[in-house]
Amino acid sequence: MVQINGESIDAAGKNLRTYLEESGYVIEGIAVERNEIIVPKEKYGETTLSDGDIVEIVSFVGGGEESDTFKLGGKIFNSRFILGSGKYSMELIKAAVENAGAEIITLAVRRTNTKKNENILDYIPDSVTLLPNTSGARDAKEAVRIARMSRELGCGDFVKIEIMRDSKYLLPDNAETVKATEMLANEGFVVLPYMYPDLYAARDLVNAGAAAVMPLASPIGSNKGLATKEFIQILIDEIDLPVIVDAGIGKPSQACEAMEMGAAAIMANTAIATAGNIPVMAAAFKSAIEAGRSAYLAGLGRVLERGASASDPLTGFLRD
Secondary structure (H helix, E strand, C coil): CEEECCEEECCCCCEHHHHHHHCCCCHHHCEEEECCEEECHHHHHHCECCCCCEEEEECCCHHHCCCCCEEECCEEECCCEEECCCCCCHHHHHHHHHHHCCCEEEEECCCCCCCCCCCHHHHCCCCCEEEEECCCECCHHHHHHHHHHHHHCCCCCEEEECECCCCCCCCCCHHHHHHHHHHHHHCCCEEEEEECCCHHHHHHHHHHCCCCEEEECCCCCCCCCCCCHHHHHHHHHHCCCCEEEECCCCCHHHHHHHHHHCCCEEEECHHHHCCCCHHHHHHHHHHHHHHHHHHHHHCCCCCCCCCCCCCCCCCCECEC
């Protein structure tokens, strides 16, 4: 493993320039130190990372403050909005991605008809990270097969695990999800498991090597909002991994509320895909997620359990 900015990353054997480009760094705006020695930019392509290396990657930030970035699998993201690609017409996918400001988009893997020329990848900007999911998998074995095929398709190491044996309520099978997560993490995948918000299952996923946990807010595709709010809050408070709220978020206000709770990111699809104006709704979700994150960082005001507290003085007007 290589220590990069304080995190253990499976990057041993990788070319430094390749790692930086794959992780979204702008080469011109960074400096790299490897084992306390500065690496000149012209040497990035000649430098191979080794097991045990300690690497620091720095850039200028205003006022000395750390930027509010979102990290998964050693990759840095500025957007905390993960966009699903299902239920869209092809021509609207690009507009949705651009208006949402999303840097990650999910894809499903399905059998293909070689006579069809249309490809969803033609509508997704090259800068967006692909997150293939294992939708349709009924157990860990099927999920692993789909993940391996997605890697072969060129989607990289990111994968969202979805295992659902029930076709009516589409609830995730936590036990099989833990099995698939461990298998794929051992193969070098960056695993983001979709799960029912259960603390014990979440801890098992952490131990299995998950990069994040993705608890459902309510049944997938329902747009019912934060039905599992209290259980998601437990995960946010207790799990030392990014908690990405997934499934059931139906309104921008619900996405904002989840971010105010301390969620690391929001995954949404149906709420946008079924909206009257998809680009405008995508932009609304973007704004709501950013507002919720800002409120969380600011620290929400206190809530009184009983009584009231006047905003203005109750004395000093005409008579005391």
